[in-house]
Amino acid sequence: MNSNTLGDSDYRVFCQFLEQQCGIVLGDSKLYLVKSRLSPLMTRFQIGTLAELVSKTLKPTERQLRAAVVDAMTTNETLWFRDTYPYELLKNNLLPELDKGRPIKIWSAASSSGQEPYSIGMTIDEYRTSPSVSSKSMFSVLGTDISNTMLDICKNAEYDNLALSRGLSQERRSKYFADSGNGMMQVRADIRRLVNFRHLNLLDSYQLLGKFDVIFCRNVLIYFSPEIKSQIINKFAAQLNPNGYLVLGASESMSGLSDKFEMVRCNPGIVYRKKASLL
Numbered sequence: 687m688n689s690n691t692l693g694d695s696d697y698r699v700f701c702q703f704l705e706q707q708c709g710i711v712l713g714d715s716k717l718y719l720v721k722s723r724l725s726p727l728m729t730r731f732q733i734g735t736l737a738e739l740v741s742k743t744l745k746p747t748e749r750q751l752r753a754a755v756v757d758a759m760t761t762n763e764t765l766w767f768r769d770t771y772p773y774e775l776l777k778n779n780l781l782p783e784l785d786k787g788r789p790i791k792i793w794s795a796a797s798s799s800g801q802e803p804y805s806i807g808m809t810i811d812e813y814r815t816s817p818s819v820s821s822k823s824m825f826s827v828l829g830t831d832i833s834n835t836m837l838d839i840c841k842n843a844e845y846d847n848l849a850l851s852r853g854l855s856q857e858r859r860s861k862y863f864a865d866s867g868n869g870m871m872q873v874r875a876d877i878r879r880l881v882n883f884r885h886l887n888l889l890d891s892y893q894l895l896g897k898f899d900v901i902f903c904r905n906v907l908i909y910f911s912p913e914i915k916s917q918i919i920n921k922f923a924a925q926l927n928p929n930g931y932l933v934l935g936a937s938e939s940m941s942g943l944s945d946k947f948e949m950v951r952c953n954p955g956i957v958y959r960k961k962a963s964l965l
Contacts, residue, residue, distance in 0.1 A: 691735070692717065696737050708887055709909070709910045723758040730754070743755045761836060764798040765852035771954045771955040772904065775957065780931055787822045791900075792827045793827075796888070796906040801853070802902060803883070827882070830883070837884075837885060841883055844866055845863075846869055847871075888918055891921075892921050892922075897925060900933065901933065903933070904933060907935070931950075
């Protein structure tokens, strides 16, 4: 029998485990993804077959393996300034509206390997160094992710040429990165100081994070069931300051999931503003 084989019943049980642990719904057509993501762990943990790895993962005592499996299954592709318009909207509309001389806090709720929160940090820098802006506000960005491996990459803020080629202009690369050796480039120190990172499972409570003015949760909700999406969006509302904004992915909609936001059409794109009636 192929060591990389996983039966239908084992696959279904694993899907249930993954949904319980982090809310991700795989569906019937993602067996290939499970195989590609988990196969490297067989060597790492010296497990002979994929079926055995899944079986061990289900045991609560296998904490290290379970963490590695969730880590592998929740690592998603990302790029700099994805879709462009959310960052232009942040710089040209949201930051000028929020900039009243008080602290402005922005949350990147699934920071992956750091491209989104650092893109936000660079956008803040471009805004406050604009000749037409005289800002006295303090800015901060929080990036959270379920993957400790991704968070380590975020904190190091070092990227190779392939990662830097995905969505980053040559102008921004020259302005915001410095050569750190070994073919890697590191995000400029002042941008790194703007951004902090911490571990968070989106299924858990957000109360200890404090309040935010803008939350980015882009291209994440597509992996969750409608019920989990609704729970997450309503928890976002509770963490937003009055009239705070939620920025979703270009293909994501809040339709039927929450009544705590009003849709704001921009040109281009859409953002969601917390309703003023909600305290």
